[in-house]
Amino acid sequence: MQVRLYKPSDRSAWDFYVYNHPDSTHCHLSNWKDVIESTYGHKGYYLLAEEDSRIVGILPLIHIKSLIFGNQLVSLPFLNYGGILAHSSDVGALLIEEAIQLALKLKTSHIELRQLNSMNIFQSCDSYNYLEKTHKVRLLLDLPDSSEELLRSFKSKLRNQIHRPQKEGMKAIIGGSELLDSFYKVLTINMKDLGSPVHSKKLFKELCRQFGENVRIGVVYHQDKPIATGVIFKFRDTVEIPWASSLRKYNKFSPNMLLYWSFLEYACNQRSRLFDFGRSSPNEGTFKFKEQWGATPHVLHWHIWTKDNSFKNDDHFNNYKSTSMVLAVFAWRRLPTFLTNFLGPVIRKSISL
Numbered sequence: 001m002q003v004r005l006y007k008p009s010d011r012s013a014w015d016f017y018v019y020n021h022p023d024s025t026h027c028h029l030s031n032w033k034d035v036i037e038s039t040y041g042h043k044g045y046y047l048l049a050e051e052d053s054r055i056v057g058i059l060p061l062i063h064i065k066s067l068i069f070g071n072q073l074v075s076l077p078f079l080n081y082g083g084i085l086a087h088s089s090d091v092g093a094l095l096i097e098e099a100i101q102l103a104l105k106l107k108t109s110h111i112e113l114r115q116l117n118s119m120n121i122f123q124s125c126d127s128y129n130y131l132e133k134t135h136k137v138r139l140l141l142d143l144p145d146s147s148e149e150l151l152r153s154f155k156s157k158l159r160n161q162i163h164r165p166q167k168e169g170m171k172a173i174i175g176g177s178e179l180l181d182s183f184y185k186v187l188t189i190n191m192k193d194l195g196s197p198v199h200s201k202k203l204f205k206e207l208c209r210q211f212g213e214n215v216r217i218g219v220v221y222h223q224d225k226p227i228a229t230g231v232i233f234k235f236r237d238t239v240e241i242p243w244a245s246s247l248r249k250y251n252k253f254s255p256n257m258l259l260y261w262s263f264l265e266y267a268c269n270q271r272s273r274l275f276d277f278g279r280s281s282p283n284e285g286t287f288k289f290k291e292q293w294g295a296t297p298h299v300l301h302w303h304i305w306t307k308d309n310s311f312k313n314d315d316h317f318n319n320y321k322s323t324s325m326v327l328a329v330f331a332w333r334r335l336p337t338f339l340t341n342f343l344g345p346v347i348r349k350s351i352s353l
Contacts, residue, residue, distance in 0.1 A: 001056070001091070003098040006030070006046035010055075014048065017055045018085065019236065023116055025081040026235035028060060031210040032076060036062055039203045040349040045073070047098055049091050057086030059095040059113075063106060066350035073103050073111045077352035078199070080138065080242060080279045083115035083303070092119065100305060111305040112352070118301045133302040139277040139287070139295035147268040151261075158257075158292060165258040170222045172262035177208040179217040182226035186219075190245035192340045195329030200345035204231065218262055220246075220255040228255035232263050239267040240276035260293065 006014060011030045018028045026032075033044035042062050049057035060082060065071045076082030086092040103111050113119075118132065144150050151159065173179065184201045191198040207215050214235065220228035230244035241263060246256045267275050277290035279300060291297070332340065 001049060001051045001094065003047055003049045003094050006033070006044075006048055006058075010048065013055055014046070014058060017058060021085045024085055025116070025238075026211075026214070026233050026240065027076045027079045027081040027114075028058065028085060029211075029235075030060075032079070033060065033062075035203065035206040035210050036077070039200055039206050042077070042349070045102055047095055047102075049086065049094055056088075057084065057091035057095050059084045059099055061099060061102070061111070063108070064350060064352055065106075065108075069350040069352075070110075071106070071108045072352065073099065073106070073108050074352045075111075075113050078203075079114070080240070080300075081114050081116060083113035084119070089119075096305075103305070104307075109306060109308075113303040115301045115303055116298075119303060129308065130303060130305045133304065134299045135281065136279045136300045136302070137282055137287070137297035138279050138300055139290040139297055141264075141275040141277065141293055141295040143264070143268050143273055143275055145268075147265040150264060150268055153294065161254050161257040162261045165220065165222075165253050165255050168222065168253050170220050170227070170253065170255055170258055172218060172220045172258050174216050174218045174262060174266050176213070176215070176217065177205070179219050179229075180204055180208065182219045182221075183217050183229040183231065186226050186229040186247060187243070187245045188337070188341050188344070189247060191344065192333065192335075192337060193248055195332045197332070197344035197347040197351070198341070199348050202345075207231070216266065218259055218266075220259045220262075222250065222253075222255070228259045230259055230263065232266070234267075234270065234272065237271075237273040238276055239263070239270070239272045239274070241278055256289075264293070 014030045018024045030046070033046055036042050037044055042064050045061045045063060047059040047061065048055050059075060061073045061075050062077050063073055064077055084092045084095055086095060099111055144153070180201070184204065188198050211233070214233060216232050216234070218230050218232065219226050227250045228246035230241050232239050232241045244256070244259065246259070264275055275295070277293070277295050280287040280290060282297065287297070
């Protein structure tokens with residue numbers, strides 16, 4: 001058995017392995033390497049384990065190097081999931097060892113694997129420091145055979161919240177790259193309101209180009225003005241929503257409810273069996289919003305390897321609560337929009353979350 005770096009000629013075999021592994025997500029597909037490299041210039045180190053010329057395990061890694069945010073290998077940045085897929089724990093351990101050697105060569109501070117399930121692979125690496133974080137959950141909703149059946153399953157309060165924006169004259173449209181301008185307009189305003197730098201528009205252009213019909217954009221319009229929007233990704237029998245935004249001034253009309261319902265209706269019509277609301281922190285606002293649809297939480301397992309135990313005090317995950325971060329958010333909200341739109345992607349490319 002050998003572990004080596006992915007080559008472009010491996011694309012078909014890599015993606016075949018992904019589509020046939022029970023724990024895979026769209027985050028494991030080879031196209032993400034092209035999307036991230038072409039958008040932000042981060043180099044992808046995609047590792048594959050082979051036995052008798054057959055892939056038996058993979059580990060996609062993206063190298064992010066920043067003076068401010070550090071030097072790291074992540075599987076996979078900007079997304080909810082990633083990590084190792086393998087036939088066995090022995091194969092997984094070989095991939096981890098190769099990733100550690102790569103991290104040492106690149107002088108990274110840590111490796112972060114966003115696994116769906118807990119692993120015991122690191123336990124065989126006694127000479128290294130690692131920890132497992134379970135601070136995030138994904139919220140999943142089992143879908144019935146039809147959207148009509150799903151709508152009937154909701155409580156009357158939830159159905160009224162879905163219908164309210166429609167009574168206000170709002171309409172939801174789902175399409176492709178032709179909706180990108182509307183999507184990005186809402187996203188930039190919302191991210192500025194949140195005090196957070198926005199992703200480059202090129203990221204979403206590349207998503208549409210690389211994944212085609214598997215990526216859909218949804219927009220809620222009010223009098224031809226986009227006020228709520230999101231992106232969904234279809235992979236096998238699951239539809240996930242990685243990004244969603246809405247304009248605060250319209251919150252009282254609940255356009256987000258119409259947006260999410262349109263995505264759920266679309267997923268049912270596509271015969272999908274599972275709707276993935278993405279990751280959240282338990283009991284926070286977004287968690288409660290997703291839970292009201294009937295979604296159930298499933299703990300995510302983020303495995304962190306470090307050279308020097310630098311995450312012992314969880315600083316990596318709690319920086320957003322620090323005084324300096326609160327001040328940065330306050331200041332960002334007050335910058336001119338043209339400046340946040342320009343600086344946002346420059347900063348956001350180095351933030352792996």
